[in-house]
Amino acid sequence: MRLILLGPPGAGKGTQSAKIAERYGVPQLSTGDMLRAAVAAGTPVGLKAKAVMEAGGLVSDDIVVGIVADRIEEPDAKNGFILDGFPRTVAQADALEAMLRTKGITLDAVVEFLVDEDALVERIATRACETKARGEPVRKDDNPEVFKARLAAYKEQTAPLSAHYAGKGKLKTVDGMKPIEAVTADVFKILGG
Numbered sequence: 001m002r003l004i005l006l007g008p009p010g011a012g013k014g015t016q017s018a019k020i021a022e023r024y025g026v027p028q029l030s031t032g033d034m035l036r037a038a039v040a041a042g043t044p045v046g047l048k049a050k051a052v053m054e055a056g057g058l059v060s061d062d063i064v065v066g067i068v069a070d071r072i073e074e075p076d077a078k079n080g081f082i083l084d085g086f087p088r089t090v091a092q093a094d095a096l097e098a099m100l101r102t103k104g105i106t107l108d109a110v111v112e113f114l115v116d117e118d119a120l121v122e123r124i125a126t127r128a129c130e131t132k133a134r135g136e137p138v139r140k141d142d143n144p145e146v147f148k149a150r151l152a153a154y155k156e157q158t159a160p161l162s163a164h165y166a167g168k169g170k171l172k173t174v175d176g177m178k179p180i181e182a183v184t185a186d187v188f189k190i191l192g193g
Contacts, residue, residue: 001026001080001191002105004087006161007113008154009147010120011176012183016113017084019184020191026080034067035059045070065095069103080108089157090164110165111187113176117151 001024005013017028038046039053045066049059064086072081087093100106121144128142141147165171172190174183 001082002100002108003080003191004083004107004110004165005113006110006158006165007176008115008117008120008158009141009150010124011113011115012180013084013113015180016111016183016187017082020082020187023188024080024191026082027076028082028084029068029071029077029086030084031064031068031086034071035064038067038070043070061089061092061095064092065099068096069099072103072105087161090160093161093164107170109172109190110161110170111190112162112165112171112173113183114173115176119177120151121147 001020003020005017007013014028020026021028035046035049039050040046045063049063049067052059052063068083068086071077083096087096097107124142124147125144128138128144131138131142141150162171174186174190176183178186
């Protein structure tokens with residue numbers, strides 16, 4: 001099971017990713033976590049990333065794809081993986097596909113969570129209020145204005161991936177506004193049970 005999950009921030013990718021990982025026994029791969037692990041492990045790609053980050057730069061697509069390439073070779077990813085948060089652009093998708101081709105790996109599906117953006121902003125505001133009411137610190141990205149900026153960046157950079165993967169026959173969509181259990185059932189149906 002080799003998947004990419006798409007959808008704007010707050011669409012439920014993390015929640016569904018955990019459920020898919022548990023059911024199919026494949027790891028959910030976060031590029032941020034992989035990047036930090038590669039740097040900590042001192043891998044060749046990690047050392048390149050560390051040098052770029054220490055210089056204050058953004059890690060290139062080549063380095064990120066290299067980190068993904070190394071990570072999917074680990075034993076827990078032998079039967080597949082879930083990419084959440086990567087690729088973020090069509091250029092990254094092309095680089096990822098080229099790398100997977102060299103390994104003889106193909107994606108099984110790209111699952112996109114379709115959501116109502118206004119409802120997402122409401123959802124984030126509610127989550128912030130509930131967190132505050134419990135006396136817990138509110139995540140920085142749970143500020144509605146910050147969230148709207150993240151949403152705008154998603155629409156500009158990442159939303160074009162829908163058409164990219166639809167054109168390749170890989171895109172499957174799920175109504176992300178349904179209750180969590182119903183979304184999970186729809187995802188499992190797409191994945192074959």
